[in-house]
Amino acid sequence: MLHLYDTATRSVKELALREPGKVSIYLCGPTVYAPAHLGHGRQMVTYDILRRFLEWSGLDVRLVSNITDIDDNIFNRAQREDRPWQEITTKCEEMWWTATDGVGSKRPTDVPHASEYIDEMVEMIGELVDRDIAYTTDDGVYMEVEQVDDYGLLAFQTLDDMRAGGGDREVFGADQKRHPADFVLWKFSKPGEPAWPSPWGEGRPGWHSECVVMSLDLLGEGFDLHCGGQDLRFPHHENERAQAVALGKTFANHWMHHAFVVDGEGEKMSKSIGNVANLLDLIEHYDQRAYRLVLLQSHYRSPVRLGQAIIDQAVASLAGLDAFASRAANVAPADPAPAIVEAFRAAMNDDLDTPKAMSIVFETVRAANTAIDAGEDAAPLVAAVMEICGALGLELSGGTDDVDDAVAAKAQALDQARADKDFATADAIRAELQADGWLVETTKDGTTVRRA
């Protein structure tokens, strides 16, 4: 079974399942107010790999990932551009899914929208108010964090430490808050802002309340895994947890956080810094599998540097894998070599060691190529490579699908010319094929042609 690093206990431990054979996962999705950046792409790919691996392991995976379509960033942009906020959320969500498809990730099994859960959020906040864990100020309803015993669990800091460490920072709404860390559950709207009714006044729910309500509603108490980017650890996930705990509910059993994508200088690629890199651009300009390969070759808890050179390296690496897929197309189907599949399983079960998994792939590719060259049986090795790549969502392309009769005839003509030692003709045919965008490979068994 999968062993994963758990942020709450800060150790790698087995992902215990609430129900045998079924995995329930909540992944904090995007706030839809801008196009997905490269960092979002890591999220899409990382959890797609997790999900595919679990499914490959024979588990029934329910992956819930929300769309935050109620948020100040959205409303601010709507106001700035003077258009309906729904137009922004609709458009951005559309782009999000285009990008998700583009990086080869499956869409989640459930996609709740914050805007569909207002009633439930109001109800939950009401419960917190009834229990006197939440209180009202001039600008909203706040959660009193000091009433949550282990508040700070995911921050790795106690409230006192946070306060002491906070130094001279200005605390928003401090004058009316009972503790600087108290966070907003319901924020009152100003005139003209989008608003929903509540017993405390018109307003909108706080981000942290959105995710607790949706996760508990769809997955129920004690679901298996809650995940997201490292920056969500605190305060977002801590605050989600705090609300659940305050209501006496069991929340996520395991916490997973992935590291960032950084730029050439090692700085976080975030929409807040201004060095925004658009994910759709990346997919448009490069082989979409390249990003996945880059991510697969580093660990999900390590920062990944992304830049031109790194993508280029991945593209080159992919070319080798595709060349293999092309050769492998002629190998008869077989059962994957068990030892290799088991090595892969073991690597992945060890906190999703995808770099190890990829090294297994490359080593197996080499072994299979050697076997093919020697005329030995490569079938189980080929099958193992395909099996593993399938489990990782890395699609290899033999590129032979659209070789039509005319192209095949040219390849034959090329071989004939070579047999006749008419190398001028052979070279001419090859140049012609290459000009049409084909990769021409001539071995002692003849010429094969595939898409570049």
Added chain:
RNA sequence: GGCGACGUGGCCGAGUGGUUGAGGCAAUGGAUUGCAACUCCAUGUACCCGGGUUCGAUUCCCGGCGUCGCCUCCA
């Protein structure tokens, strides 16, 4: 200021208290080949600095330097 992560060859990136520190890309030499591509084989003074623990540290501890993240926008 508090907390956390990290610093590995030309580039990326795993990993480990001890004969030979994955894998990918690039480079060089070679095999195969009419040539090229593909494939295969071979090669490279790589573990930030200074202490300490140890028979032995890249791996553990302390300090330093550097980078990054979080400390109520954030994947």
